[in-house]
Amino acid sequence: xxxxxxxxxxxxxxxxxxxxxxxxxxxxxxxxxxxxxxxxxxxxxxxxxxxxxxxxxxxxxxxxxxxxxxxxxxxxxxxxxxxxxxxxxxxxxxxxxxxxxxxxxxxxxxxxxxxxxxxxxxxxxxxxxxxxxxxxxxxxxxxxxxxxxxxxxxxxxxxxxxxxxxxxxxxxxxxxxxxxxxxxxxxxxxxxxxxxxxxxxxxxxxxxxxxxxxxxxxxxxxxxxxxxxxxxxxxxxxxxxxxxxxxxxxxxxxxxxxxxxxxxxxxxxxxxxxxxxxxxxxxxxxxxxxxxxxxxxxxxxxxxxxx
Amino acid sequence: xxxxxxxxxxxxxxxxxxxxxxxxxxxxxxxxxxxxxxxxxxxxxxxxxxxxxxxxxxxxxxxxxxxxxxxxxxxxxxxxxxxxxxxxxxxxxxxxxxxxxxxxxxxxxxxxxxxxxxxxxxxxxxxxxxxxxxxxxxxxxxxxxxxxxxxxxxxxxxxxxxxxxxxxxxxxxxxxxxxxxxxxxxxxxxxxxxxxxxxxxxxxxxxxxxxxxxxxxxxxxxxxxxxxxxxxxxxxxxxxxxxxxxxxxxxxxxxxxxxxxxxxxxxxxxxxxxxxx
Numbered sequence: 001x002x003x004x005x006x007x008x009x010x011x012x013x014x015x016x017x018x019x020x021x022x023x024x025x026x027x028x029x030x031x032x033x034x035x036x037x038x039x040x041x042x043x044x045x046x047x048x049x050x051x052x053x054x055x056x057x058x059x060x061x062x063x064x065x066x067x068x069x070x071x072x073x074x075x076x077x078x079x080x081x082x083x084x085x086x087x088x089x090x091x092x093x094x095x096x097x098x099x100x101x102x103x104x105x106x107x108x109x110x111x112x113x114x115x116x117x118x119x120x121x122x123x124x125x126x127x128x129x130x131x132x133x134x135x136x137x138x139x140x141x142x143x144x145x146x147x148x149x150x151x152x153x154x155x156x157x158x159x160x161x162x163x164x165x166x167x168x169x170x171x172x173x174x175x176x177x178x179x180x181x182x183x184x185x186x187x188x189x190x191x192x193x194x195x196x197x198x199x200x201x202x203x204x205x206x207x208x209x210x211x212x213x214x215x216x217x218x219x220x221x222x223x224x225x226x227x228x229x230x231x232x233x234x235x236x237x238x239x240x241x242x243x244x245x246x247x248x249x250x251x252x253x254x255x256x257x258x259x260x261x262x263x264x265x266x267x268x269x270x271x272x273x274x275x276x277x278x279x280x281x282x283x284x285x286x287x288x289x290x291x292x293x294x295x296x297x298x299x300x301x302x303x304x305x306x307x
Numbered sequence: 308x309x310x311x312x313x314x315x316x317x318x319x320x321x322x323x324x325x326x327x328x329x330x331x332x333x334x335x336x337x338x339x340x341x342x343x344x345x346x347x348x349x350x351x352x353x354x355x356x357x358x359x360x361x362x363x364x365x366x367x368x369x370x371x372x373x374x375x376x377x378x379x380x381x382x383x384x385x386x387x388x389x390x391x392x393x394x395x396x397x398x399x400x401x402x403x404x405x406x407x408x409x410x411x412x413x414x415x416x417x418x419x420x421x422x423x424x425x426x427x428x429x430x431x432x433x434x435x436x437x438x439x440x441x442x443x444x445x446x447x448x449x450x451x452x453x454x455x456x457x458x459x460x461x462x463x464x465x466x467x468x469x470x471x472x473x474x475x476x477x478x479x480x481x482x483x484x485x486x487x488x489x490x491x492x493x494x495x496x497x498x499x500x501x502x503x504x505x506x507x508x509x510x511x512x513x514x515x516x517x518x519x520x521x522x523x524x525x526x527x528x529x530x531x532x533x534x535x536x537x538x539x540x541x542x543x544x545x546x547x548x549x550x551x552x553x554x555x556x557x558x559x560x561x562x563x564x565x566x567x568x569x570x571x572x573x574x575x576x577x578x579x580x581x582x583x584x
Contacts, residue, residue: 006442046481101397196520
């Protein structure tokens with residue numbers, strides 16, 4: 001998702017340049033330190049950078065649409081050479097891509113931020129989080145999916161901030177929704193592509209990527225399946241309710257009357273939800289509940305943990 | 308019909324004087340260029356700097372007239388260089404995004420609705436959307452002309468002149484050197500796979516993706532192997548991490564400098580015109 005010259009207002013071009021410059025400076029510092037200890041690191045990251053550039057302009061098949069498009073490539077690079085080196089390499093790649101009609105000179109900062117920083121770090125974090133609890137191909141694939149998706153969402157935010165500063169959230173959603181028909185299939189393609197490439201490399205040259213991750217255990221599989229099942233049921237229920245004209249009115253009053261009739265109407269929970277919005281509040285409730293239950297699960301079941 | 312001649316002759320006088328003085332200056336510029344710049348290419352540093360300044364100026368323009376005029380000039384220049392097809396192909400991507408923004412703005416931004424049957428558009432959104440479209444059209448046109456007339460090595464040399472950090476420059480040099488190598492290696496690998504019945508046209512998404520992934524995975528492992536060879540070659544030529552390169556680059560030619568100042572002044576005039584309109 002390259003933003004061309006002429007789209008962003010000058011102050012936003014400068015802002016994204018400044019943010020990206022901080023990350024590039026950090027990346028260069030880390031690279032220089034690493035080169036001092038291992039001088040062969042310089043040609044290694046450079047050549048990997050060149051390959052990532054080639055990959056990012058390579059046509060990959062896109063599902064549903066039946067066409068082909070270019071992957072973002074930065075989540076893949078972050079798994080192989082690390083996130084900070086990827087930021088530097090992607091900034092250089094974005095600079096050279098401007099000369100083949102992708103992006104622009106004044107928007108190098110914005111494009112580096114969306115693809116090189118958000119795409120890289122989100123992909124890398126997802127990979128690190130999933131690496132030890134899922135197969136290597138899945139964790140790499142999810143890194144590709146999340147990295148690609150967040151790249152588009154960030155690009156949409158950059159557009160909304162610059163073009164419609166008076167109504168950022170509405171236009172952010174609008175641009176993100178506009179990208180979905182083309183970018184969602186591409187994210188799925190990026191999932192398959194990153195997963196397969198990392199699987200292939202781990203089989204042919206395992207030292208390039210970290211050792212293969214553990215398989216999903218039964219507990220994790222059941223939890224993930226239940227999560228998908230319940231979320232789907234809720235989404236279907238909400239949609240059916242919406243079709244019948246209820247417009248997702250919610251069950252606040254019923255729950256309030258039945259489950260907590262004596263609750264304080266302006267308690268800390270209510271105030272926090274009013275401040276941060278209901279979805280964040282409910283997510284927080286889910287996170288705390290899940291963490292506590294997960295932590296004491298084995299004790300509750302009366303047996304020791306598998307590992 | 309010609310009331311202005313008797314009632315308000317100032318506009319006519321201003322136009323006439325402006326036209327003839329520009330005509331004389333234009334002729335002298337042409338003569339100066341032919342005398343001083345014959346057979347000489349413009350310095351890439353000047354080209355990059357002027358392109359950057361012009362693109363920045365276009366980004367701050369408030370009206371679409373000048374960006375569209377600049378884009379038309381660029382198209383004419385591309386036609387003169389006989390690169391119009393390549394130029395047109397590369398222009399598609401930025402224009403698609405600009406068109407998307409134009410449509411999004413036209414349908415959602417503003418208060419003065421224009422009803423077109425079952426749909427309504429907003430005049431403010433259309434104006435702003437078209438301004439963005441014209442800016443993208445002009446900026447992309449300039450950038451593509453710069454790309455077509457400047458080689459990667461010239462770009463790297465200019466980066467050295469603009470004091471880009473050494474490590475960044477070294478990585479860039481390697482990347483420029485190996486992008487073409489890996490690109491052609493990738494094509495060779497694909498051809499080899501195709502000749503062994505890989506990449507069948509009727510294959511499903513999973514099969515196709517596996518084929519592409521194995522090819523690009525092989526390219527990455529090759530890059531690792533080659534980086535070891537490159538490192539050994541660098542050591543054998545006396546390379547050390549603490550090696551410092553001379554930052555003395557060729558100074559700018561006086562004629563290029565004059566050209567740069569003239570073009571920068573022209574950009575300022577364009578900005579002034581945009582504000583006056």
